[in-house]
Amino acid sequence: MNHQKIKIGLIQASCTSSKEENLKKHIDKIREAAARGAQIICTQELFTSLYFCDTENHDNFSLAEKIPGPTTDILCKMAAELNVVIIASLFEKRANGLYHNTTAVIDADGLYLGKYRKMHIPDDPGYYEKFYFTPGDSGYMVFDTQYAKIGVLICWDQWYPEAARITALMGAEILFYPTAIGWETSQDAETNEEQYNAWFTIQRAHAIANGIHVVSVNRVGTEANQKFWGASFVCNPFGTVLYKASHDKEEVHVQEINLALTDRYRTHWPFLRDRRIESYKPILKRYIDE
Numbered sequence: 001m002n003h004q005k006i007k008i009g010l011i012q013a014s015c016t017s018s019k020e021e022n023l024k025k026h027i028d029k030i031r032e033a034a035a036r037g038a039q040i041i042c043t044q045e046l047f048t049s050l051y052f053c054d055t056e057n058h059d060n061f062s063l064a065e066k067i068p069g070p071t072t073d074i075l076c077k078m079a080a081e082l083n084v085v086i087i088a089s090l091f092e093k094r095a096n097g098l099y100h101n102t103t104a105v106i107d108a109d110g111l112y113l114g115k116y117r118k119m120h121i122p123d124d125p126g127y128y129e130k131f132y133f134t135p136g137d138s139g140y141m142v143f144d145t146q147y148a149k150i151g152v153l154i155c156w157d158q159w160y161p162e163a164a165r166i167t168a169l170m171g172a173e174i175l176f177y178p179t180a181i182g183w184e185t186s187q188d189a190e191t192n193e194e195q196y197n198a199w200f201t202i203q204r205a206h207a208i209a210n211g212i213h214v215v216s217v218n219r220v221g222t223e224a225n226q227k228f229w230g231a232s233f234v235c236n237p238f239g240t241v242l243y244k245a246s247h248d249k250e251e252v253h254v255q256e257i258n259l260a261l262t263d264r265y266r267t268h269w270p271f272l273r274d275r276r277i278e279s280y281k282p283i284l285k286r287y288i289d290e
Contacts, residue, residue, distance in 0.1 A: 006147045008174070009038025009084070012232040012251045014221030015050050019063065022048045023071065027078065029252050034082040036254045039108070039147045042087040044219040044232075045155050045180040046101070048280075049091065052158065055223040058133040065095035068112050072104050080110025085145045087152060089178035090118070094134075096137045101133045103152045104177055105143040116141040118154040119163060126184065126226055129156070142170045148259060151212075155179045158203050158216065162283065168210035173259050180217040182228035196229055204239035211237045211266040213257050220248055237265040 011029045015022045024222060026047050033041045046052075052060040057256055065071060067090055079086045085108050092102035092115070101118035117136030121129045138165060142151045151172030157163045158177045167175060181199060183192045207214040220230040233244040234255045245251045266272060282288055 002288055005256055005258050007037045007039050008215055008234060008255050008257055009033030009036070009041035010215065010217045010232045010234070010244075010251070010255070011041065011043050011047075011247070012230050012245050012249075012253075013044065013047070013219060014228075014250060015223075017050055019048045019099070020274070023074070026129065026158045027074070029242045030075075030078060030084070030086065031082065032252045033254055034084045038084060038254045040085040040087070040145065040150065040174075042176050042215060042217045043089050043177040043178060045089045046091055047089055047178075050223050051180045051219070051226065051228070053129045053132060054126050054226060055248060056128050060132065061093075061099065064091040064099050067102055067104050067115050067170075072106065072112055072113060074107050076110045076112055079108060083108045083115045085147055085150075087150070087176055087178065089154065091132075098134055100136060101129065101131055101154055102136075103154055104150060105145070106151070107143075108146040108193045113143045113145065114141065116152045117152070120160055122155045126224070129251045140165060140167045140170060148173045151175045152269060153177055155181060158199070158206075161202075161206060161209065164206035164210055166231060168212055172212060173211070173262060174213045174215060174257070177203065177214070177216040179232075180228060181218060182226040185222065185225050185227050191274045192229075194230065200231065200233070203233075204235050207235050207237055208239040208269075209271060211262050211269070211271065213259070213261075218245075220246075220250060238263050238269070 086106045089103045092100040105113045119136045123130040151167035217232045219228045232249045234242045243255045
């Protein structure tokens, strides 16, 4: 069942070293969002733990779990009770020695619909994700929920227009980005502002290029040498910002969106109509050498 106007819940929070505390906090915040009318609720990236990828530490693999597994079992019951879709970003243990950065999607009747495994894996100071995560091998995913057909990508994926485009072409009506990104605490203010603006701008550009709403949910708080910059947001299919959270506060926000705007903007700004798909073969190359 599709609805034109639906309410999106965003949970922007800080985390501690206790997986149990983090899960309880997010359960409470999911209930809060549902009580305020949210129909689709999205968590931040890896919400049950600190962002452990700041170091290469084998002990952190103990944080991973099967998906579906214990956390999704809890969330499936909540989704059915509250009649909400839950988008939950988790650390997945697929097999011994094989791990993914994964987001599970649970429908409003409590049915586990499936998972998306992060495709683009960064490796930068403070973000040593290649140590932990195998790149997703099941491709891009859309999930046909009771309220909308949604696409899910994860954090570093948000810098790649190809990922957003493909997910949109698969029929996603809303694009969700569970995220964990921040500033090095030693950085100057000018660098911080430039980095944040780039992050904010490119995701809004995905909304414009594809004519769909974009929802990005980031964490807050200082962990190790990272100050996570929050600023979770929702923008419409032409990049207009409908809501933007603070850089440093925990927030639960419920934002109504109108899915009918996709048809309106795609009709007036027909980027999909005018794509020259026969000319795009070079994009399959790493780089075009002379």
